[in-house]
Every structure is written in structure tokens, then in C-alpha cells.
Amino acid sequence: MAQNLFGQIDPPQRLLMGPGPVNAHxxxxxxxxxxxxxxxxxxxxxxxxxxxxxxxxxxxxxxxxxxxxxxxxxxxxxxxxxxxxxxxxxxxxxxxxxxxxxxxxxxxxxxxxxxxxxxxxxxxxxxxxxxxxxxxxxxxxxxxxxxxxxxxxxxxxxxxxxxxxxxxxxxxxxxxxxxxxxxxxxxxxxxxxxxxxxxxxxxxxxxxxxxxxxxxxxxxxxxxxxxxxxxxxxxxxxxxxxxxxxxxxxxxxxxxxxxxxxxxxxxxxxxxxxxxxxxxxxxxEEGLEPRFARHTAASTAMVAGARALDLNVFGNDSYRMTNVTGIWIPEGVHGENVRMRMRDDFGIEIGTAFGPLAGKIWRIGAMGYNAVKHKVLLTLAALEVCLAAEGHKAQRGAGVDAALAEYS
The missing domain is CATH 3.40.640.10 (Type I PLP-dependent aspartate aminotransferase-like (Major domain))
Structure with missing residues (x-):
């Protein structure tokens, strides 16, 4: 029997910024x-x-x-x-x-x-x-x-x-x-x-x-x-x-x-x-309205940051959920490579898609315990680096700056 077959569970730490599940409080x-x-x-x-x-x-x-x-x-x-x-x-x-x-x-x-x-x-x-x-x-x-x-x-x-x-x-x-x-x-x-x-x-x-x-x-x-x-x-x-x-x-x-x-x-x-x-x-304890406002702020910042990175956001802004953002994968960029780099280099998980949107959009969540400014900024900063590694041209730092401006 292998020595560590029943070793203690020790999962890697991840910042779960996909469509769920997310990090528990x-x-x-x-x-x-x-x-x-x-x-x-x-x-x-x-x-x-x-x-x-x-x-x-x-x-x-x-x-x-x-x-x-x-x-x-x-x-x-x-x-x-x-x-x-x-x-x-x-x-x-x-x-x-x-x-x-x-x-x-x-x-x-x-x-x-x-x-x-x-x-x-x-x-x-x-x-x-x-x-x-x-x-x-x-x-x-x-x-x-x-x-x-x-x-x-x-x-x-x-x-x-x-x-x-x-x-x-x-x-x-x-x-x-x-x-x-x-x-x-x-x-x-x-x-x-x-x-x-x-x-x-x-x-x-x-x-x-x-x-x-x-x-x-x-x-x-x-x-x-x-x-x-x-x-x-x-x-x-x-x-x-x-x-x-x-x-x-x-x-x-x-x-x-x-x-x-x-x-x-x-x-x-x-x-x-x-x-x-x-x-x-x-x-x-947080209050319903402050809670909803916190999610709206995180979503608004995520959308602004994505657009500042020359990315197109999926769907109609009028009906967008305030906790998950769909982002079109740029032409010439391998979407799964970006997700892999996000996970392996930064410990951040973002989501892929289903059905007719599979391979076409990423889904980035900012929910619950993760719908906070620093986690949104970390995700955008990591996404920028990973996109650059895959050949996507965007002004460096623009995503984080745009998100910060929304929070300000």
C-alpha cells in the first residue's frame, strides 16, 4: 500500500473567480x-x-x-x-x-x-x-x-x-x-x-x-x-x-x-x-441593500476593467447579472491556455462556457466573499498578464486602472 494513499487532504489554495462555487466565508x-x-x-x-x-x-x-x-x-x-x-x-x-x-x-x-x-x-x-x-x-x-x-x-x-x-x-x-x-x-x-x-x-x-x-x-x-x-x-x-x-x-x-x-x-x-x-x-448583518450594492460595484468594475483591456463583454448591459461577467475570447487567443495560466501562475480560477458559447466566452464571477475590490483587481491584473502571454495587445495596467476608477 502506498505510504501516502490516505494522506491528509491538502487542496491548493485558489481564488475562485468563476461562475461558482466560490470561496466560502x-x-x-x-x-x-x-x-x-x-x-x-x-x-x-x-x-x-x-x-x-x-x-x-x-x-x-x-x-x-x-x-x-x-x-x-x-x-x-x-x-x-x-x-x-x-x-x-x-x-x-x-x-x-x-x-x-x-x-x-x-x-x-x-x-x-x-x-x-x-x-x-x-x-x-x-x-x-x-x-x-x-x-x-x-x-x-x-x-x-x-x-x-x-x-x-x-x-x-x-x-x-x-x-x-x-x-x-x-x-x-x-x-x-x-x-x-x-x-x-x-x-x-x-x-x-x-x-x-x-x-x-x-x-x-x-x-x-x-x-x-x-x-x-x-x-x-x-x-x-x-x-x-x-x-x-x-x-x-x-x-x-x-x-x-x-x-x-x-x-x-x-x-x-x-x-x-x-x-x-x-x-x-x-x-x-x-x-x-x-x-x-x-x-x-451586512444589510440587503449594501450587499446588493457591493455585488453591483464588483461587477461594474470587472466590466470596466475588461473593456479597458480591449475585450468585448457578452450580452446586454441592461440584463447582466451583477455577479458573473461573460467576456468574449479575443480572436487568435486560446481561451483554455489563458485559464490554465490564470490557475497555474496566479492560483485564480475563471470559468469556461457551455453549449453554443463553449470556447467563445470566459465567465468571471465576483460573488459573496469574493465580491470585493482587491479580488476584482487581482483577477484583472492576472488576466492582463495571461492575455499578453497569449499575444493579446492591450495597454498594460489599463484594466486595473479602469476598475479602480469605477470603485472611486
Whole structure:
């Protein structure tokens, strides 16, 4: 057996300036080192209740059903879709990037009748387009991505919830990439279900998916609940509604677990709950508006720095996410060589792209703990050096100077 086969984990230090995950806040990591508790200890259930209250403020909602789904952000997405969408029911999906396509893939496994509003990557849907699609398809559920990191664009959601209610449709939005960095105005927008993740603007590690559910959506989900006699009570089964196809992601059962009933469903991921709770505390201590302003400042500086390096920025400035910037790879520059130099020479990771944008843009994030001036400047300085090594001509120091000017 090799001497160091089971050696201590010692990963290299990286500044993660890609589309996520990003470096976790040290306070979150410290919170996750706290001791275990039994899942029904009063101290543990108190932490669960506190976490629900914290995330109501994060999601900008009064929703009673605001809690955590154990698993990465995709666990929240899947839990929402399998619990809202019945096999055979119509689901309308906005698809303008990689993660809209993910919604389709999950819905296909559910057996939903999938209707789509397809747009070129980098575009966003207008209210008129959404309303026309709702009228045409008459779906049971509408689903979209708030901020799609594959395109770096943010779908405007103001008015979407009102439209969905007008036509009797339940609305869902994935806010994995925006929660904690951009305003996610759940109540003001009238969105019924919103899910997120920790690993981007929330400044935590992947592994927990905050979710919030309106009373309207909760009634829809609970109407599909099948009670297991002798285990979960004596309520009669509802034979008229299809059973939720997943046990682990059955939000009706998870909601019972997070309710005062504390009906056993799974063993709560204690360490992740500690981390999620601390990530929300950090955000609320900073304040929502200062937090959003910090991400906007980092994004504005990153865009200014890139343009000063004679780089073209992908997408429409009006709809750009404030935490991820897409940059066209200059003609004649090998994009992967630049990424490799950034990593090997500077310990900085930036992202590549998917689908029709693969090999065409880099995606540079400034999120959560990394959405600060010195990390933006370090990234731009390193990018300049690596571009020069690949033959790209730009005024030396221009990127950092432009970013500093934005911060000033």
C-alpha cells in the first residue's frame, strides 16, 4: 500500500473567480465545525426555526414555508419541480441558456407535458412573450431561471407572478446564482416557489438549497400528499392526485418535517444547516441593500476593467447579472491556455462556457466573499498578464486602472 494513499487532504489554495462555487466565508466554515446535535433536540429544532426566519428575510418574503432542502442547489430545483408538476401536467419553461434546458430534463423524467418559450442564449423573455405563452399553452406550472450563469443574464421577474396568478398558473424560479447578490423579491414579484443555493453569492459551500413556498403553492403540494398509514398518521389517501414521484424530494413530507409536527422524513444535514444559518446571518448583518450594492460595484468594475483591456463583454448591459461577467475570447487567443495560466501562475480560477458559447466566452464571477475590490483587481491584473502571454495587445495596467476608477 502506498505510504501516502490516505494522506491528509491538502487542496491548493485558489481564488475562485468563476461562475461558482466560490470561496466560502471563513465564518461559515467555522460554524460548520460545531458539534453535532440530535435532529429532534430542542436546541437543534430551535436552529431550524431560526434558519427559517433568517431565510424569510433573505428571500424577502413572509412565506411561512421557508426552509432548507438537503443537497446542492439542484436538489432544490428538483424538489420544486417534482412536487409542483404532476405526471402529464403542462409545464411552461423559459429556455435561454443551459439551466433552462436543465429544467426540461428534470421535467421530462417526471413525465410532464413540456411547453417552452425558447430564446437565443443571452436574451431574456418579456412580459408580453410570457403572457402569450401562458395563453397559448395553458400550463399548470411556469418555471424559469432568475440568473443563468451560462449566459450571465438575469431574467426580469417583476410582474411574472401577477401574470401567472391571472391565468391560474403556479410560478417557480430558480435563484441559485442570484440569491444573496441580487434582490430576490419573492413577495413583491408574486413568485410562488423560489429555490437557491449556498455556493455562489451566499458565500457558503455547495450542499444546501434554501427554498421558499407560498401558501398557494403549499396547498397544491399538500393536495398531492399520500399519508403512509401507521407511520405518518391516519389521514385518508387522496386517490385523485398523482403521488409525488420522489420520496427524498417530496416537499409535502419535507414540510411536515420542518413544521411543528416534526414528522420524521430524513436526518437533517446538521453541518450544512449550521453553514446555511451563518451565511444568512452574515448577509443580514451586512444589510440587503449594501450587499446588493457591493455585488453591483464588483461587477461594474470587472466590466470596466475588461473593456479597458480591449475585450468585448457578452450580452446586454441592461440584463447582466451583477455577479458573473461573460467576456468574449479575443480572436487568435486560446481561451483554455489563458485559464490554465490564470490557475497555474496566479492560483485564480475563471470559468469556461457551455453549449453554443463553449470556447467563445470566459465567465468571471465576483460573488459573496469574493465580491470585493482587491479580488476584482487581482483577477484583472492576472488576466492582463495571461492575455499578453497569449499575444493579446492591450495597454498594460489599463484594466486595473479602469476598475479602480469605477470603485472611486
Amino acid at each position: 471563513p465564518r461559515v466554515l467555522r460554524a460548520m465545525a460545531a458539534d453535532m446535535l440530535g435532529q429532534f433536540d430542542p436546541e437543534m429544532t430551535a436552529y431550524m426555526n431560526e434558519t427559517m426566519e433568517l431565510y424569510r428575510q433573505v428571500f424577502m418574503t413572509e412565506n411561512r414555508w421557508t426552509f432548507l432542502v438537503d443537497g446542492t442547489a439542484r436538489a432544490g430545483i428538483e424538489a420544486a419541480l417534482v412536487s409542483l408538476v404532476e405526471p402529464g401536467a403542462k409545464l411552461l419553461i423559459v429556455r435561454a441558456g443551459r439551466f433552462g434546458l436543465l429544467l426540461s430534463e428534470i421535467a421530462q423524467r417526471i413525465g410532464a407535458e413540456i411547453c417552452t418559450l425558447d430564446l437565443p442564449w443571452g436574451e431574456v423573455a418579456t412580459l408580453e412573450q410570457i403572457e402569450n405563452a401562458l395563453i397559448e399553452h395553458k400550463p399548470q406550472v411556469f418555471a424559469c431561471i432568475h440568473g443563468d450563469t451560462s449566459t450571465t443574464m438575469a431574467q426580469p421577474l417583476a410582474g411574472v407572478g401577477e401574470l401567472c396568478r391571472k391565468y391560474g398558473v403556479i410560478s417557480y424560479a430558480d435563484a441559485t446564482a442570484t440569491l444573496g447578490g441580487m434582490a430576490v423579491e419573492t413577495d413583491a414579484w408574486g413568485i410562488d416557489v423560489v429555490s437557491g443555493g449556498l455556493q455562489k453569492c451566499m458565500g457558503g459551500p455547495p450542499g444546501s438549497a434554501p427554498i421558499t413556498i407560498s401558501d398557494r403553492a403549499a396547498e397544491h403540494i399538500m393536495a398531492r400528499k399520500h399519508v403512509e398509514a401507521g407511520i405518518r398518521g391516519a389521514d385518508a389517501l387522496d386517490g385523485n392526485r398523482p403521488r409525488i414521484v420522489s420520496n427524498y424530494f417530496d416537499l409535502a413530507m419535507v414540510m411536515d418535517y420542518w413544521s411543528e409536527k416534526r414528522l420524521n422524513h430524513h436526518t437533517e444535514a446538521t453541518t450544512m444547516l449550521y453553514g446555511a444559518r451563518e451565511a444568512a446571518r452574515i448577509m443580514l
